[in-house]
Amino acid sequence: MHTMWKGSISFGLVNIPIKLHTATEDKDIKLRNLHKKCHSPIKYEKVCPVCDVEIKSEEIVRAYEYTTGKFVVLEDEDLEKLKKENEDRAVEIIDFVKMEEIDPIYFSRAYYMSPNEGGGKAYSLLRKAMAESGRVGIAKIVIRSKEQLAVIRVFENTLVMETIHYPDEVRKALDVPNVPAEDKVTDKELQTAVMLIDQLTTKFDPAKYTDDYRTALIExxxxxxxxxxLVTPAEKEPVSNVTDLMAALQASIDKTKPKKEPAKRKRAPVKKKQA
Incomplete structure (x- = not known):
């Protein structure tokens, strides 16, 4: 597994040399844009609109636009120095918290952590201590020139670091338009909805879920x-145009209700013939 970051992580005075490995992979099918006439791949050129010339990579500088049309130019040397100063620091676990206190909306990307040379025992100690305490660690780390907040937890006997968004990166739910302020539902509607949820409830099995669009695109x-x-897949059942909420709930329950096996007919006892 490819190593994408090397460093160390510490909690208290315990220091653990580690490596990070990307835990997930993007399996999206990447399509190219071609010229419809000759099927040649389209080139995207970097052109200066003022000088009207194509720009080479070495002629490009990075800058921050602090107001429309006004920029602060940042030199590569300044950015590299800033990056190195932060990346050279050991990652310190700041706090330990309960996992259920972190809403899933904060999670971003997962990385497996493996111990580097000499870090096996300390790695095992942190893993076992977190498992025993039921806590996860909160840490900061610089990855690809960005300081990330991260959660360190145990997953299938391996330490996992999951980067999480800072609070100011998560938009406020109160800003979402047209969300009803109150639940205007009847008790019967609620009970029926809960019954439907109960019927659809099962044990989570990740292998059960597949990317049907990606599979169809590959085919x-x-x-x-x-x-x-080309074979056209069978069409799904058309979505019912039921507008009445109770009727929709009842139809859903009837559709998801487990089918009962037909009861076996009992045979009548055979009477013994009298001698």
Whole structure:
């Protein structure tokens, strides 16, 4: 597994040399843009609109636009120095908290943590101590020139670091338009909705869920590549146009209700013939 960051993490006076490995991967099918006439890939050139010339990479500088049309230019040397000063620091676990106190909206990206040379025992100690306490660690780390807030937790006997958003990066739920302030539902509607949830409740099994669009896209690409006849998948049942809430809930319950097996008919006892 590719190592994308090396450093150390500490809690109290315990220091653990670690490596980070990306825990997830993007499996989206990437499509290219071609010229419709000749099927040549489209080139995206960097052109200065004032000088009307194509710009080379070495001619580009980075800047912050503090107001429209006004920029503060940042030199590469300044950014590299700032980056190195932060990346060289050991990652320190600031606090330990309960996992359920962190809403999932804060989570961003996951990384597996493995111990670097000499860090095996301390790694095991942190893993076992967090498992015993039921707590997760909160730490800061600089990844790709950005300081990240992160949660360190145990997943399948491996320490995982999950970057999380800072509070000011999460938009306020109160700003979402048209959210009803009160629940104007009847007791019967609520009870029926809870019954529907109960019928659809199952144990979470990640292997059960697949990316149907990606699978269909791969099949389409392969069929076109090999010249095979395209097969149209069976159409899903049309969505019912039920506007009455109770009728929709009841229809959903009837649809998801487990089918009962037909009861086996009992055979009548055979009478013994009298001698």
């Amino acid at each position: 389409l690409i392969e069929a076109k590549r090999t010249g095979k006849e």
